[in-house]
Amino acid sequence: MKKSSPAVRARGIEKYFGEVVALDGIELEVEQGQIHGLAGPNGAGKTTLLGLLLGLAVADKGSLQILGTPVGRALAAPAGVTGFVDGPGLYPSLTARKNLAALAELQGRNARTAGIDEALADVGLTDVADDRVRGFSLGMRQRLGLAAALLSKPRLLVLDEPSNGLDPAGKRHVHGVLTRLASEGTAVVMSSHRMDDLETLCSEVTILSTGRVVFSGPLSKLAAENGELEYRLLTSDPEAARKVAGETAGIRTADAAGGVEQAWFVVRAEVPALDGLVVRLVQAGIAIRELAPVVSPLEAAFLALTDQAATEQQEN
Numbered sequence: 001m002k003k004s005s006p007a008v009r010a011r012g013i014e015k016y017f018g019e020v021v022a023l024d025g026i027e028l029e030v031e032q033g034q035i036h037g038l039a040g041p042n043g044a045g046k047t048t049l050l051g052l053l054l055g056l057a058v059a060d061k062g063s064l065q066i067l068g069t070p071v072g073r074a075l076a077a078p079a080g081v082t083g084f085v086d087g088p089g090l091y092p093s094l095t096a097r098k099n100l101a102a103l104a105e106l107q108g109r110n111a112r113t114a115g116i117d118e119a120l121a122d123v124g125l126t127d128v129a130d131d132r133v134r135g136f137s138l139g140m141r142q143r144l145g146l147a148a149a150l151l152s153k154p155r156l157l158v159l160d161e162p163s164n165g166l167d168p169a170g171k172r173h174v175h176g177v178l179t180r181l182a183s184e185g186t187a188v189v190m191s192s193h194r195m196d197d198l199e200t201l202c203s204e205v206t207i208l209s210t211g212r213v214v215f216s217g218p219l220s221k222l223a224a225e226n227g228e229l230e231y232r233l234l235t236s237d238p239e240a241a242r243k244v245a246g247e248t249a250g251i252r253t254a255d256a257a258g259g260v261e262q263a264w265f266v267v268r269a270e271v272p273a274l275d276g277l278v279v280r281l282v283q284a285g286i287a288i289r290e291l292a293p294v295v296s297p298l299e300a301a302f303l304a305l306t307d308q309a310a311t312e313q314q315e316n
């Protein structure tokens, strides 16, 4: 593979299930060493797209290159790619360690030198390594699936909802593993409904809506394109602050859920107007105790973009 080849390059990908258009002209580019998030409402096509990257299905139209090699019509995981959709495939009657040993042997490797203990430690499953997978929770299965993926030292890792069912400790392990893999040059493509996870982990995101890309690029671009946002504002003098906000250009105020007596209220503004409000509040001797978006910029953009795309489709 040439050094400059992206891990994924998809052009004009279409995929149909009978009458259903699951993917409708997808363009996607993922660089090596990048964690790329896929977001979108239920049925948007995320799992279908991840399945194509894993060689579980082939596109009906368009071209797909993985790690510099064009993907043909055969159903097979392209070399260097691993991951799972719809949960990892595990043997319930075997222990976590034996699952990984069986997998290593299937890959033609010696189970003793395949790095099984390290992989289990990486995902935080050392303590339950000799327990049968039958009794594992969803989060533990997800973590074991990731450990299995680590064994093959992938150059592209594809994960559908890897945060599903994870407790905070599990999440910390999974995030740590993904970040480390990316720093070592592995590309990760992952779907998630958790905007906070995507914000923490991903340098770029692609948002799908009914099989189409409605945004693809860095999160910073998404936040900048989003324009007005709602912010929750807590000050030392809510009544005076509300008055100042009402007199500041570009600021709209909304009542707090608890009515005007509340210590905080909500303002809607673009960033420059918000800056102006902060300066005026300070000049008026009003202290700002908290100022934070009501929903994250990614979540706001997600809702705006997917709503807009759905409305446009209904009109056509």
Ligand SMILES: Nc1ncnc2c1ncn2[C@@H]1O[C@H](COP(=O)(O)OP(=O)(O)OP(=O)(O)O)[C@@H](O)[C@H]1O
Pocket: 017, 020, 021, 022, 040, 041, 042, 043, 044, 045, 046, 047, 048, 049
């Ligand atoms: N095997 C299949 N047979 C028929 N239709 C399918 C099949 N797989 C997916 N679809 C349809 O393709 C569309 C995209 O589904 P997909 O599972 O890729 O969405 P998704 O974004 O992963 O959704 P979710 O967030 O609910 O997991 C949906 O309309 C779905 O019903």
